[in-house]
Amino acid sequence: MLEITNLTVAYGPIVALDNVSFSVADGSITAVLGANGAGKTTLVRTISGLVRSRAGSVRLDGRDISRLAPEAIARLGIGHVPEGRGVLAELTVEENLRLGGLSRADRADRQAALSEAYELFMPLAQRRHLPAATLSGGERQMLSIARALAARPRVLLLDEPSLGLAGRVLTQIMARIKQLVEDRKLSVLLIEQNARSALSVADDAVVLSLGRIVAHDRAQRLASEEGLRHAYLGF
Amino acid sequence: MAIRLARWPSRTTPTLGRHLALAVGAAILLLLLSSQIGAYDDYNLAEVAIFVIAVAGLNVLTGVNGQLSLGHGALMAIGAAARLRGPYLAGATLALAVGLPQIATRYSHVFGGEEGLTVTPPGPPDWLGADFPPERWMAWIAIAAALVTIVLLANLLQSSVGRSFKAVRDHEAAAALAGIDVARTQVHAFVVSSACAGLAGSLFAYWSGLTAPAGFGVALSLQLLSAIVIGGLGSLSGAVWGSIILVIIPALTGGLASSLSLASSVANNLPLAIYGSVLVLAMLLVPNGIDGGLRRLLVLARTRWTGAPSTHKGVVDWDDPSGG
Amino acid sequence: MQRFIVLTLNGLTEGSIYAAMALALVMIWRATQVVNFAQGAMAMFTTYLALFSLERGAPYWMAFLVALLCGLLLGGVIERVLVRPVESAPPLNIVILTLGVLLVLEAVAPMIFGGQIRSFPAAFSIVGIKLGSLQVPFSAFDLFTLASVVFLMVLLLLLFQKTDLGLRMRASAFNAEVSRLLGIRVGRMLTLGWALASLVGALSGLLIAPTLLLYPTYMDQVLVFGFTGAILGGLDSPPGAVVGGLAMGFSLSYVGGYFGSDLETVGALVILVAVLMVRPRGLFTLRAQRVV
Ligand SMILES: Nc1ncnc2c1ncn2[C@@H]1O[C@H](COP(=O)(O)OP(=O)(O)OP(=O)(O)O)[C@@H](O)[C@H]1O
Numbered sequence: 001m002l003e004i005t006n007l008t009v010a011y012g013p014i015v016a017l018d019n020v021s022f023s024v025a026d027g028s029i030t031a032v033l034g035a036n037g038a039g040k041t042t043l044v045r046t047i048s049g050l051v052r053s054r055a056g057s058v059r060l061d062g063r064d065i066s067r068l069a070p071e072a073i074a075r076l077g078i079g080h081v082p083e084g085r086g087v088l089a090e091l092t093v094e095e096n097l098r099l100g101g102l103s104r105a106d107r108a109d110r111q112a113a114l115s116e117a118y119e120l121f122m123p124l125a126q127r128r129h130l131p132a133a134t135l136s137g138g139e140r141q142m143l144s145i146a147r148a149l150a151a152r153p154r155v156l157l158l159d160e161p162s163l164g165l166a167g168r169v170l171t172q173i174m175a176r177i178k179q180l181v182e183d184r185k186l187s188v189l190l191i192e193q194n195a196r197s198a199l200s201v202a203d204d205a206v207v208l209s210l211g212r213i214v215a216h217d218r219a220q221r222l223a224s225e226e227g228l229r230h231a232y233l234g235f
Numbered sequence: 236m237a238i239r240l241a242r243w244p245s246r247t248t249p250t251l252g253r254h255l256a257l258a259v260g261a262a263i264l265l266l267l268l269s270s271q272i273g274a275y276d277d278y279n280l281a282e283v284a285i286f287v288i289a290v291a292g293l294n295v296l297t298g299v300n301g302q303l304s305l306g307h308g309a310l311m312a313i314g315a316a317a318r319l320r321g322p323y324l325a326g327a328t329l330a331l332a333v334g335l336p337q338i339a340t341r342y343s344h345v346f347g348g349e350e351g352l353t354v355t356p357p358g359p360p361d362w363l364g365a366d367f368p369p370e371r372w373m374a375w376i377a378i379a380a381a382l383v384t385i386v387l388l389a390n391l392l393q394s395s396v397g398r399s400f401k402a403v404r405d406h407e408a409a410a411a412l413a414g415i416d417v418a419r420t421q422v423h424a425f426v427v428s429s430a431c432a433g434l435a436g437s438l439f440a441y442w443s444g445l446t447a448p449a450g451f452g453v454a455l456s457l458q459l460l461s462a463i464v465i466g467g468l469g470s471l472s473g474a475v476w477g478s479i480i481l482v483i484i485p486a487l488t489g490g491l492a493s494s495l496s497l498a499s500s501v502a503n504n505l506p507l508a509i510y511g512s513v514l515v516l517a518m519l520l521v522p523n524g525i526d527g528g529l530r531r532l533l534v535l536a537r538t539r540w541t542g543a544p545s546t547h548k549g550v551v552d553w554d555d556p557s558g559g
Numbered sequence: 560m561q562r563f564i565v566l567t568l569n570g571l572t573e574g575s576i577y578a579a580m581a582l583a584l585v586m587i588w589r590a591t592q593v594v595n596f597a598q599g600a601m602a603m604f605t606t607y608l609a610l611f612s613l614e615r616g617a618p619y620w621m622a623f624l625v626a627l628l629c630g631l632l633l634g635g636v637i638e639r640v641l642v643r644p645v646e647s648a649p650p651l652n653i654v655i656l657t658l659g660v661l662l663v664l665e666a667v668a669p670m671i672f673g674g675q676i677r678s679f680p681a682a683f684s685i686v687g688i689k690l691g692s693l694q695v696p697f698s699a700f701d702l703f704t705l706a707s708v709v710f711l712m713v714l715l716l717l718l719f720q721k722t723d724l725g726l727r728m729r730a731s732a733f734n735a736e737v738s739r740l741l742g743i744r745v746g747r748m749l750t751l752g753w754a755l756a757s758l759v760g761a762l763s764g765l766l767i768a769p770t771l772l773l774y775p776t777y778m779d780q781v782l783v784f785g786f787t788g789a790i791l792g793g794l795d796s797p798p799g800a801v802v803g804g805l806a807m808g809f810s811l812s813y814v815g816g817y818f819g820s821d822l823e824t825v826g827a828l829v830i831l832v833a834v835l836m837v838r839p840r841g842l843f844t845l846r847a848q849r850v851v
């Protein structure tokens with residue numbers, strides 16, 4: 001379980017997260033919604049250790065991880081698909097994927113990670129030995145997600161995974177993630193601009209505005225709340 | 236690689252008059268000071284003033300305009316400077332700084348070879364009296380030149396030219412979009428800085444009584460560079476601090492080394508070792524230079540005295556909370 | 560013609576040494592975006608350590624190994640202790656820091672080892688090899704120089720291209736943040752990058768010492784030539800560094816041989832400026848020109 005308690009983050013005088021608390025149960029998806037600049041990216045970057053919080057804590061199964069280095073947090077099984085893709089453009093597609101699988105213990109398992117990724121993302125298989133710089137925007141997004149999955153995370157932080165992806169591909173990916181949530185008790189924090197589609201796959205949802213939580217409920221219930229939808233979700 | 240550390244003091248009343256008043260005040264103080272100290276100290280004072288000119292000029296190029304050069308004079312002549320940036324510029328100018336003394340040595344009939352050319356410094360004028368020390372006269376000339384340079388640079392930097400220097404350093408593409416001719420601005424910065432280097436160079440020749448190619452090699456370029464970083468990148472007062480350090484450390488360490496009874500291999504190299512350590516320590520302890528450090532102290536002191544809560548820790552590090 | 564062959568072989572040998580220095584600089588540039596001006600001085604220091612070991616009765620190869628391992632250690636320590644704290648400082652600060660390290664090393668070396676010029680033994684004969692009755696202007700030591708540089712480069716190539724460790728190191732150099740998110744201990748990788756680069760630098764110091772003789776600043780020109788070679792190659796390309804270093808070796812040898820040795824550096828300079836006029840970012844630069 002991922003627990004976030006009284007988390008406050010500031011960039012100098014700009015307070016990006018203000019006393020945020022919620023938790024993500026094992027085997028569930030929580031959508032994080034909010035306007036541009038609401039603090040969604042800041043939230044996942046703080047969980048990953050890339051940004052230091054000013055107050056509050058992040059706990060993974062009861063253990064406070066908020067002072068750990070990003071690499072240590074990643075090693076505990078928190079995968080992060082960063083906003084704007086984050087593929088290593090100078091490395092080949094396969095090298096990117098291998099990096100994801102490095103945390104797996106034995107060689108056969110690493111190989112399995114590769115074949116899994118190529119199975120799910122056909123375009124990547126064809127381009128495995130090309131530098132990632134040659135991929136299209138959507139293909140890079142696929143690579144970034146595939147790389148995170150190859151690490152077999154317990155918690156997955158997805159920062160706008162739909163960016164640049166065709167609807168059908170996104171549906172496929174979300175189906176795969178749903179499956180992992182059910183089979184492996186993966187926890188997912190899903191940031192999306194498209195609130196409607198995020199709420200349709202999520203179990204719970206958190207709505208951020210100017211760094212504060214303005215709503216936190218079951219996804220279905222939020223989707224049906226007229227006033228909230230108009231005020232914050234834009235549909 | 237934009238260097239965006241330094242901040243120029245954003246004075247609200249940037250007037251030539253104010254700068255002139257400050258300069259006159261400084262001139263009077265320095266004249267009084269130079270009359271009170273001995274010939275050797277006058278000699279050092281002149282050196283500081285000469286360095287101030289060169290360091291301030293280099294600071295305009297590197298600190299204000301963001302170009303790193305390790306001996307740039309002749310490169311400008313070739314016209315390549317404006318196209319190179321970052322380490323490429325550093326590399327080209329480094330090779331140049333190593334190569335130039337060789338050319339001067341090779342064509343010795345023009346440049347006087349390795350021994351260089353002897354320069355006779357002008358003596359003090361008669362009305363100052365026959366026993367007026369020439370070192371003091373040299374110090375006066377150098378101080379006057381340094382103050383004029385500083386006033387001119389200070390005004391330049393607060394003009395639109397100075398602002399375009401900074402704009403190009405901070406964000407080349409944005410500056411270009413705003414209608415600034417980037418290459419031209421960079422060449423301007425080179426010209427200003429080279430003019431200062433030329434002035435300092437000729438004063439230096441008078442001061443040392445000699446101009447030899449080796450004296451203007453990489454070592455000098457590197458010294459000037461370290462002075463601007465230790466003093467404070469992009470600030471004119473930083474140039475003054477850096478020049479003082481540049482003169483004081485060798486003077487102090489030279490004295491220290493000879494006063495201790497050390498083996499000659501140790502004594503001869505102690506000043507260099509200390510100078511190197513000062514560079515390393517300065518970068519680790521006061522990364523914003525003396526000027527930045529003083530400013531920080533000032534901010535601290537002000538919040539301490541007025542009791543006003545400080546909104547952020549310091550000058551630079553608050554915009555990056557992601558400290559690894 | 561004979562003269563040309565002599566100069567070419569000489570250029571090849573010296574070029575391989577400059578290539579090693581260039582490669583060391585490029586490895587560090589790629590890892591931490593720092594031009595390590597102390598690289599030459601570090602190699603000078605480790606070569607003095609080799610001489611020190613020799614004088615204490617160590618066998619030649621042992622002394623050789625001592626220098627390489629000390630290079631590894633020195634590079635790692637400098638990165639961890641001095642460079643890491645200023646990681647996010649402006650580039651110029653780090654330049655000054657490495658200059659400070661250079662000065663300290665060049666001052667401390669004569670304090671410990673004495674300042675006089677010393678000779679450094681070569682591993683093999685430096686007299687030209689005899690093929691039948693013909694003596695070619697290429698000695699066993701030249702061959703060793705070339706072979707050891709090539710050998711080390713092949714090892715590095717295998718490390719970076721074929722191993723997981725090499726993959727982690729490359730990822731860390733390209734994008735530290737993304738690498739951290741993948742659980743890579745980036746700090747360790749960068750330290751290791753500096754360490755390996757300094758080992759390569761140390762090799763160049765050992766190989767050129769018999770020719771240049773050993774004194775505290777003997778590596779300064781090797782650094783400048785290596786740096787020029789690295790810039791020629793594009794600074795972030797290891798193959799470019801090797802080609803650039805070799806190009807420096809050849810051109811210095813020809814300029815020195817045909818126009819007089821006092822114009823060697825000027826020749827290097829002319830080449831550099833000429834290349835940079837045509838390609839301001841070197842011959843082999845990997846990344847697309849960054850507009851911003
Ligand atoms: N590195 C930074 N330095 C200063 N302020 C920042 C920084 N990163 C984010 N901010 C500010 O923090 C606030 C939250 O930003 P954040 O990126 O978390 O928003 P977001 O919800 O992800 O927005 P978007 O939907 O546009 O991705 C914004 O006001 C932003 O300007």
Ligand SMILES: [Mg+2]
Nearest residue numbers: 040041042083
């Ligand atoms: Mg965002």
